[in-house]
Amino acid sequence: MAEGGQQFGKYRILEELGRGGFATVYKAMDTTLDREVALKVLDPLLTRDPAFISRFRQEAKVTARLFHPNIATVFEIAEADGRYFIAMQYIQGGNLRDLVREQGPLPFDQVVSLIDQIGVALDYAHARRAIHRDVKPSNILVDGDGHATLTDFGIVKALGETNFQTTSGAVMGTPHYASPEQAESRPLDGRSDLYSLGIVAYELCTGNVPFIADSTPSLYYKIVHEPPHLPSDTNPRAAGPIEQVLLKAIAKQADQRYQNGQELASALRTAVRQLQELIESLYEQAVACLAEHDLDAAENKLRQILAINPEHKDAQALITTVNKRRTSSQRYQELVALVTRARTQAAELRRDDPNVSDPDGVLRMLAEHLDAHPLLSDQPSSSGSIGQTLRLLRIVAIVLLLVGGVVAIFLGWYIPLMEKVQVDRSLFAAEQMKMQDQLYANDILGFALGIGLSGLIFLGFSLRRSQRYGA
Numbered sequence: 001m002a003e004g005g006q007q008f009g010k011y012r013i014l015e016e017l018g019r020g021g022f023a024t025v026y027k028a029m030d031t032t033l034d035r036e037v038a039l040k041v042l043d044p045l046l047t048r049d050p051a052f053i054s055r056f057r058q059e060a061k062v063t064a065r066l067f068h069p070n071i072a073t074v075f076e077i078a079e080a081d082g083r084y085f086i087a088m089q090y091i092q093g094g095n096l097r098d099l100v101r102e103q104g105p106l107p108f109d110q111v112v113s114l115i116d117q118i119g120v121a122l123d124y125a126h127a128r129r130a131i132h133r134d135v136k137p138s139n140i141l142v143d144g145d146g147h148a149t150l151t152d153f154g155i156v157k158a159l160g161e162t163n164f165q166t167t168s169g170a171v172m173g174t175p176h177y178a179s180p181e182q183a184e185s186r187p188l189d190g191r192s193d194l195y196s197l198g199i200v201a202y203e204l205c206t207g208n209v210p211f212i213a214d215s216t217p218s219l220y221y222k223i224v225h226e227p228p229h230l231p232s233d234t235n236p237r238a239a240g241p242i243e244q245v246l247l248k249a250i251a252k253q254a255d256q257r258y259q260n261g262q263e264l265a266s267a268l269r270t271a272v273r274q275l276q277e278l279i280e281s282l283y284e285q286a287v288a289c290l291a292e293h294d295l296d297a298a299e300n301k302l303r304q305i306l307a308i309n310p311e312h313k314d315a316q317a318l319i320t321t322v323n324k325r326r327t328s329s330q331r332y333q334e335l336v337a338l339v340t341r342a343r344t345q346a347a348e349l350r351r352d353d354p355n356v357s358d359p360d361g362v363l364r365m366l367a368e369h370l371d372a373h374p375l376l377s378d379q380p381s382s383s384g385s386i387g388q389t390l391r392l393l394r395i396v397a398i399v400l401l402l403v404g405g406v407v408a409i410f411l412g413w414y415i416p417l418m419e420k421v422q423v424d425r426s427l428f429a430a431e432q433m434k435m436q437d438q439l440y441a442n443d444i445l446g447f448a449l450g451i452g453l454s455g456l457i458f459l460g461f462s463l464r465r466s467q468r469y470g471a
């Protein structure tokens, strides 16, 4: 084969890009225009056949009339030193076959975008009576921005499409994408390309093609007669509406398929949106179930989401929360059982020995020791000496508040009264002092009320706590 630097007419070979069944594709430099091109150099065995050359020229004429952003433009077909080659637009990036091999199924949004672009390209070509005949992932090139380009328009026809064998006997490309009408060598129209695009969509969604066999004849038999493997068997995510679209796209009868590329792409887009909406609604239901403490129902919804999309981060996080809740609820139940048992035993003990205090007294004592448990205590860490210190502080605070209240009443009522008596003796300052008294009394009353209220709140809080301990 060609070496780097080798010249084909005005093209200088730069590097090999890849090989198919009947040609090798090189990146080359058009030395007259100083631009990079892709050069598809045909197998010499193939070009010995004069019938092939005439078909090839005929097909190239059709292909060369196609100018579309999603179709690789053919610049020329030419011959140099007895070798036939096609010079076409060089597309940076990689082909879809390699992408699926590396990544497996692609994200559905990406599949929709790719099928949409190639669907539009096929509609354009079909409107100009050009049928591709070899739509497959290796003929779809994708650049870094996700722009897709279809290559190799009509070349299969030039090769004689009755079977995918070259004159040298090598199987051209892969027959996995052939439509039933191609497999049976029946006349074709654009819907044959749409079937192949449907197989591409199936593979992008699942990572596999729907029909696999040991030999081309048995593969063709399956394509014509057997139902395809369900997409959801390979990828549970490709279920429901997406599965329906994929199966319709590869219907055996052409008139039961999508009739053009746009129709296929928009059905797929709708199906992906429906699936996303289903996931969103299941997630909302799971959140609502969790709020109502229906842990089983919440888990059920979340498992449904994860069956569709195992990588759904929010659902994964929520299922962890559900499991935590379940554990703590189990621990709570255990604790309740424990306390009930203790209560029964305490009652029995009291029956046997009247010196033992009442059952709830025993339980209160037990509860003091269960301080560390978060479900029984407001302050999980306030066990031992910290708990005692806090209790002591609480008593000091209550005493201070009571004393403060008495002092406040004394200050607010008795002192102003005494001062008023004194003030009455001075007629000059009488008016002034009266005002001062008023202000003074207001201050003290406000202060006393404040202290009294906080004291009440504190007492209420302490009562509630002691009730909880006893419960």
Ligand SMILES: Nc1ncnc2c1ncn2[C@@H]1O[C@H](COP(=O)(O)OP(=O)(O)O)[C@@H](O)[C@H]1O
Pocket: 017, 018, 019, 020, 021, 022, 023, 024, 025, 038, 072, 088, 089, 090, 091, 092, 094, 095, 138, 139, 141, 151, 152, 173, 174
């Ligand atoms: N116009 C192009 N620009 C860049 N790479 C291309 C172009 N055409 C084909 N290739 C690359 O060359 C490889 C070989 O192409 P081809 O001979 O058509 O075989 P196949 O399509 O079966 O892989 C393709 O897989 C593709 O990655």
Ligand SMILES: [Mg+2]
Pocket: 020, 138, 139, 151, 152
């Ligand atoms: Mg190709």
